[in-house]
Amino acid sequence: MSSRSQGPLTAAAAPKINSLRVIEKEPLIPYHIVLSIFFSAGLISATFATIPDCDEVFNYWEPTHYLSYGDGLQTWEYSPVYAIRSWLYVGVHSLVTLPFSFVPSIDKSHIFLILRTILAGTASVSQTELYDTLSRSISPGVGLLFVLISVPSAGMFQAVPAYLPSSFAMYFVMFGMAEFLKTPVSLSKALTYFSVAGLLGWPFSLALVVPQLLLWVFEEGKARGVISMVQRMIWSIASPLVVLAVVIGVDSLAYRKLVFVPLNIVLYNVFGGSERGPDLYGTEPWWYYFANLSLNFNIMAAAAFASILLLVITLAILQTSVTGQQFVLLLPFYIWLGIFSLQPHKEERFMFPAYPALCINAAMSMNWVKDFALFAGSKLKVQSKVASALGTTLVAVVLVISALISTSRTIAITTAYSAPKNIYRVDQNISGNVCFGKEWYRFPSSYFLPAGARPRFIKSAFAGLLPGAFAETNTPFRDGTWKVPENMNDLNQEDYSKYIPIESCDYLVDSYFSGRGEHAGSLEPNYILESENWDRVTCHRFLDAAQTPFLSRALWLPSVVYRDQRVWGEYCILKKKQKREA
Template sequence: MPSRNQEPATEASKNNDLPGVNSLSREPLLPYRIVLSVILSVGLVSALYATIPDCDEVFNYWEPTHYLFYGYGLQTWEYSPAYAIRSWLYVGIHSLVTLPFSLIPNLDKSHLFLILRTALTATAAVSQAELYEALSRSINPGVGLLFILVSVPSAGMFQAMPAYLPSSFAMYFVMFGMAEFLRTPVSLSKALTHFSIAGLLGWPFCLALVVPQLLFWMAEEGKTKSIMEIFRCMALSTMMPLALLATVTGIDSLAYRKVVFVPLNIVLYNVFGGSERGPDLYGTEPWWYYFANLSLNFNITAAAAFVSIVLLFVALVAFPADVTGRHFVLLLPFYLWFGVFSLQPHKEERFMYPAYPALCINAAMTLALAKELILFACSKLKIQQRIARTLGISLITIILIVSAIISTSRIFAITTAYSAPKNIYQADLNITGNVCFGKEWYRFPSSYFLPAGARPRFIKSAFAGLLPGAFAESNTPFRDGTWRVPKNMNDLNQEDPSKYIPIRDCDYLVDSYFEYREEDAGTLEPNYILDTENWDRVACQKFLDARQTPFLSRALWLPSWVYRDQRVWGEYCILRRKPKDGAQRSIHT
């Protein structure tokens, strides 16, 4: 938008303001390669150190991928052909990414885990850089730069980038799709293809994010084209999405050996599952859950994202000629996504991942608008342009620095407090036999962290829902576990006792101990770490006791000279059963 002051604006000053959507010749403030390099560097750090906070990532994606590679792994009910709400094509594509590296002799499985994570962050980095360039050229170079300064340091993007989840995958391609809609002329075919990949191969619900962009494109095209021409263009642009639809249906039907359309099954289960089934079986959260979650992951910039539409209306009143429909359309996806998912009782952090880029765009727009409104107000108050500009830049700089510091503190707090379930396997433990999980079942980081001679098993704990079973082990190139209906699976989260093995059959046990917690009243969760008569400690690391640690101490890491460390620590250990007869047990099947 043009400068709001009494002095003539120079060409340099114009380039720092928020223009209309027709300013297409603007160059990004930072070269593409520099931005991509920075995002890649942060992505590599996240691939190395980000935790796995969601057991769904492990059991529904890492374990099936491990099964395709090695012929064994854990299987959830979602992969039963009776329900078929997970895509083998999605898992298969990710398996192919690491296939060349698996041919390297003596390469540890955990290295393949890291390689795939790195590939995911690389894809995220490219999509983020593409969106940066598109914002810079079609909206304003300043908005593009602010988008990067908001998104790259954020704790939310740090966690979402390396996550092996359809919602993260959808986030990558939503960014590609949004970038295409911002370019002039719009390549509708490319834009719809990217959103189709996000929805059909990733998470179908993210297709809602294309609606504002598509409607705006139709409105703009309608100014110069007839309705028939618009629909003809849309029909031609759906060729690639339709080909993708056929591919997804064909590959998944081949894997399940029955005709299935996984994206539809996901929608039917989650939206039309009925009162006895559906996502609410796995927990519900209060209406304010996403407000709190986004505040932790994006802090000040989350607040900036929420007020973006308000500032845009203020700008519309202040200088109506410079606010366009494109600005409103750019802000709508975040509000649309946040509103829809806040209404759902079942809420999870990963559900917000596809909207993270939209949140960062909204926050960037807020900061850019705030600067312009400061310039406008100062011009009305006869304050010098130099002072007004310094005030606006200083405000934005302070917000970005404070936000980056808080996000860094958040990242450090999470990685230092909760990395033990992943890091504990890094030592050369030479584990063989049955590795059992009781109350720590949901923190298992996947079979990629266990040697070939070890198998993950479950023992009974206080948890009373349905645990994963195991794929039938296979040495053939084509895994028949993709189409065989496993026994004792259900979509009602009803406990199945056959998923457990007796504690006596466990060769190793992964458990945690927190000094201030009592044992389960029914002795289902005894403190095995203290049972030195039957178990030896193989490896232990400290693990945060979230119940005993005050909120601020567990939410953020602060140096001791700023805030007294009040974190309370427990232990997270791999235990080995003390041999009674000197013999190692065979793997329980």
């Protein structure tokens, strides 16, 4: 049965959800071309995307730098006392970049870009696999729309190259969804992909397998019987059990104690208690993700939100049937949005695993809009070719507008907030202690510092727990994976041993925004203005978000269309002046 209507059906036709799988169709664009498109977009994002979340740096880039080079910053999550971060996860990424570290002409900042490119390449393969199976099992039109929605979106631009478990989970969720869409379904392979997403990536992503797994149980039980279905499921969990064993084994070896990191993550985040848990790091209102997704996907977010409503209209008005696959594909986005909207602690990266599901929902909505146009045309006695052309034009216009808004959003972010990375992209002989005060959370990682430089912190107005430093070693064995660091806690309580005095800083990274006074008395002075103590090494402009109107900081618009109202500050590397002897 076709996955979409070939035209309005008669009024006598009964609306229903059909459990049968559709006959495969050929994708509209060849696999290799779509792969090239996705990879090209990923390469651009790997090169220009900012690092908006300090967790990406301190929990993943820094431990990877430690495994690769023997030094780096350590958060409390990597203390064996808590063990809620996986050494297997960062170890895999460290091994991937190992061959490049032996090339003399490649410095650490190049390794940073290489790893991002590898992540983008993995994402592009998973996106292409999902496109291909959507085209064959749902419809070529839905597959094409998935590409046209995903490629320009500001959300995917940020998520694809991010070195985060939520992005990693996103890749393998797409692989898993693609396997469930194939006929016949390779349950073992599909469950393996989801187990990698959940056990090696982010455990909460396992929630996304539930709708497709339930559909498989229903279809398999109906076609072959319950006993056969149960037997096949039992045989199919062998590979996920191997993934589980590897995760527990490698992490236990690294921590030198038996640990199950995914379980520790769930216990901390869900059952941490009132005194600890993610809420210590901030809470947001229930509508946070609705606003955030609207910024990152604009019109397509609205289309995804409305997909269930459009499904109901399709069943009721168009009198057409919808396959079980189509219905089930709509559910993961709603499940994920519901689960995480209920959590007080919210962050943009938490939505990454559901971004492909959002794009699928939006693609199916746009496909149904085109069907509605054909239906309306038949009611108005318009020729089917004309109605079809009008529907296609309407969808194309919406897609173009959405792509332009997303591009505007991407340009706004990259031009406004790239200074924390760009200030290191000059030939500098930086060494010694490179200090961070109020700009501690924008440090882009030790990959941007030469071998002789170390990141250090000075006291600022921030009163939470900052990372410490791994015990440095020149041997291939990194003892910091199992040694219990001093002065760590899971209550976000400030530890003054993490600071050094300003007099011990050789360099300082700081920002300055005119029109703002000094914060918290003398804790955050405007070091950039202290020319008697500091020389400017490199400065780049950086958006003053507090003084820039919302529209100007949310979107970039050409000056011929909209007067640029952005207010800029400075973001600098400063070098301590040598005091002359009297």
